[in-house]
Amino acid sequence: MTTTKSATVLGATGLVGKSLTQQLLNDERYHQITVLVRKPLSVSMFHDPLKKLVPVVIDFEQLQDYQGYFTVDHVYCCLGTTIKQAGSQKAFRRVDFEFVHVAAQLARAQRASGFVWISSVGADAKSSNFYLRVKGELENAILTMPQLKHAAAVRPSLLVGDREDVRTAEQLGIKVGKVIAPLMLGPLKKYRPIEAADVAQQMIGLQHF
Template sequence: MAALKSALILGASGLVGQNLLRLLLLDPRYETVTCLLRRPLAQQNYQDPQNKLRPVVINFAALDDYQGYFSVDHVYCCLGTTLKKAGDLKTFRKVDFEYVHVAAQLARAQRAGGFVWISSVGANAASNNYYLKVKGELENAIMRMPQLPNAAAVRPGVLIGERANDDRPLERFSAGLLQLLKPLLVGPLKKYRAVYPHQVAREMMRHQVF
């Protein structure tokens, strides 16, 4: 029988992170699931029959101070924001590039068995779109990092789902439109389909080595 695994999630309060946490807590292959969070987790929203959950509230601006938590089998990074929510380009880059890049460095330093993070369909360091440019630069930085085993970027399209206290009418409209166009998005265009958060979460788990 294979040994049980330990997991670490960064960004468990987002759409994908919430779904990923629920899946990991119910997955018999995991013994512990640690979450690094900006604010306390509403544990009543999760089923944790095996008492696996280990929530830790931290300051992400000082992520290096929490490197010991990265000594796990699998690191899942769901950190991310939008340009609108960030308010300016510098803040957006800090969350979507710097925090994730530091997390990957800590996973490498602590010899984590795998590092999976959320990128975006269309990520390209040469893009004229700042969002996609940052995502592409991050992919390049992490994938070129030596001695980081099983690093993988998941590239979802527009997410389908409601975010609490987060008004994104354009994103909701885009998701609805892409759902209507789904029959036409085949072949090379399939990657642009709108996806549900639980699908992204399962794809992240698929990249980890058990």
């Protein structure tokens, strides 16, 4: 008899999170997908004929109070914002560093067998760029965390997909990136724009089954 897995997803309504959650629902290796969200999901957001999806509305400011939802095989963290959306560097760090770090700690405490999250190409704790510095600091904090099994980060470049929010600068970067992508070879290949669905697939591939 095949043993199926359970997973918890944070950030299931974002660009990568949506694709990831749907891929998990379609994956016969999983029998239950818990998604932690800020507000109730639209019934049309996901195709879930086997009723695997368990949406749970939580207060992310009190994420540590929901540790029971991390008693799963795999935890996927797709949380992320922009400085513009967050309103300040401090608010950005709260989401992109603190929330993700707490999620990793909860995954460790509940002995999840895998924790995968989204970082960024160019992440570097010593970077002069605030965004990349925060991403790098988070990688260092999680990857050196004792007793956290199979922690891994994906490091995408610009994400391609249908967003609800309009990010003008990012959209321009994607358009330019698509044009020059064929020229981005060797070490530059990692900077090519990437489909959100491909990032989600990479995340699943990093888990241990």
